[in-house]
Amino acid sequence: MEEDFENFTVYLGGNWTKDFNITEDAPYSDLQSEPFYVLAINLIKYCLPIIIFVGTFGNVMSFLIMVQREIRQTSTFFYLATLAVADTVVLYISAFKTWIMVLTGFELLHQSTAACKISIFLTQFCVHFSAWLIVAVTVERFLAVWFPLRATTMCNLARAKFVTVMIAMIFILINSHIFWTAKLHTLRNGQVKCMSYAYENIVCKVFPWIYLVLYSFLPVLVLLLFNTLIIVNLAKSKPLFQAMTKNDQQTRYDHQKLAVCLLVISFTWIATTMPRPLYPFFMEKPRTVSEQAETVFIRTLCFLLMYVNHAVNFFIYGLTGQRFRMELRRFLCRVHLRKQQPKPRLTFKSSGSGSGQESSLPLVSTPQTEMATFA
Numbered sequence: 001m002e003e004d005f006e007n008f009t010v011y012l013g014g015n016w017t018k019d020f021n022i023t024e025d026a027p028y029s030d031l032q033s034e035p036f037y038v039l040a041i042n043l044i045k046y047c048l049p050i051i052i053f054v055g056t057f058g059n060v061m062s063f064l065i066m067v068q069r070e071i072r073q074t075s076t077f078f079y080l081a082t083l084a085v086a087d088t089v090v091l092y093i094s095a096f097k098t099w100i101m102v103l104t105g106f107e108l109l110h111q112s113t114a115a116c117k118i119s120i121f122l123t124q125f126c127v128h129f130s131a132w133l134i135v136a137v138t139v140e141r142f143l144a145v146w147f148p149l150r151a152t153t154m155c156n157l158a159r160a161k162f163v164t165v166m167i168a169m170i171f172i173l174i175n176s177h178i179f180w181t182a183k184l185h186t187l188r189n190g191q192v193k194c195m196s197y198a199y200e201n202i203v204c205k206v207f208p209w210i211y212l213v214l215y216s217f218l219p220v221l222v223l224l225l226f227n228t229l230i231i232v233n234l235a236k237s238k239p240l241f242q243a244m245t246k247n248d249q250q251t252r253y254d255h256q257k258l259a260v261c262l263l264v265i266s267f268t269w270i271a272t273t274m275p276r277p278l279y280p281f282f283m284e285k286p287r288t289v290s291e292q293a294e295t296v297f298i299r300t301l302c303f304l305l306m307y308v309n310h311a312v313n314f315f316i317y318g319l320t321g322q323r324f325r326m327e328l329r330r331f332l333c334r335v336h337l338r339k340q341q342p343k344p345r346l347t348f349k350s351s352g353s354g355s356g357q358e359s360s361l362p363l364v365s366t367p368q369t370e371m372a373t374f375a
Helices: 002-013 028-032 035-046 048-066 075-104 113-146 148-154 157-175 202-236 246-273 275-282 289-309 313-320 322-340 367-373
Strands: 183-186 192-195 345-349 358-362
Touching: 028 035, 028 289, 035 048, 035 075, 035 289, 048 075, 048 289, 048 313, 048 322, 075 113, 075 157, 075 289, 075 313, 113 148, 113 157, 113 183, 113 192, 113 202, 113 246, 157 202, 202 246, 202 275, 246 275, 246 289, 246 313, 246 322, 275 289, 313 322
Parallel strands: none
Antiparallel strands: 183 192, 345 358
């Protein structure tokens, strides 16, 4: 996984012969003329900025709504607010960087050792962090659905903060090796390239599998397990729903609605992130320029899908989360009223003889008004 992030833009930028054992005599212009390569470049040029813009808007709006006073004390919404921050970092430190590289040829990774280390670390950390935040909130929903009477004590804000900090600390430690293994290497053709390990190093053989397990296989297994248990419980509780009191029915209904929203988020994460780590197992190493172009195209699709995952949660919340829609309407109304509300003014009676007229001045005046007052 780590190697993918470093080399993705390199494949698009021309250093592809070394990595795929294609003859060194094959000119890069041959690859540029291949239809699949052209399509891959156009997807990045025109689709990636849309994903970044939509994702930025959605993540910012999600964060603003999640931190509103009415719901910010809820553990689930704390997880989702943190997820919005992590997703935004991925969009800019990875997706935006790739887009700039394709448009201008400027690759931040290769500019300095510090840029190399920090860029890889932030991308790796935020991708892992966001994946396990989804796992954490799914486990929490499992507890709330299966043990509704104990949900208040098991799923509280303090515990959510503790779990979030622990997830962050774990992946900071796991990815900390980047600060001493990542560095700039000069290739045989004179090109300077950021690499997270030297070839033939144990990091090359061990860490890709660790990342594959931590980012893909283990989260997917956990999500599938707990989502299946949630679905089973929701199906079993239908016959018992009518026997509950109204308060219990409303509580159960709220848990179900939130569970459905998080189920969609979990399965969206699986569908959009699994192609990237799985495709190398089914792709043969390309030997011709045409096969290389097809590989670049498939890799581009996998990365675009991964970036889509970091951009669509706001719309999933809006489509499936009743509480989120309610808070969104409340937030928009509050913003609208704040814009429409007139500025408070200070009213006083004139001290003139018997005039009885009232005058008013704004409590907050603009600099121009203040200058006019003292002119």
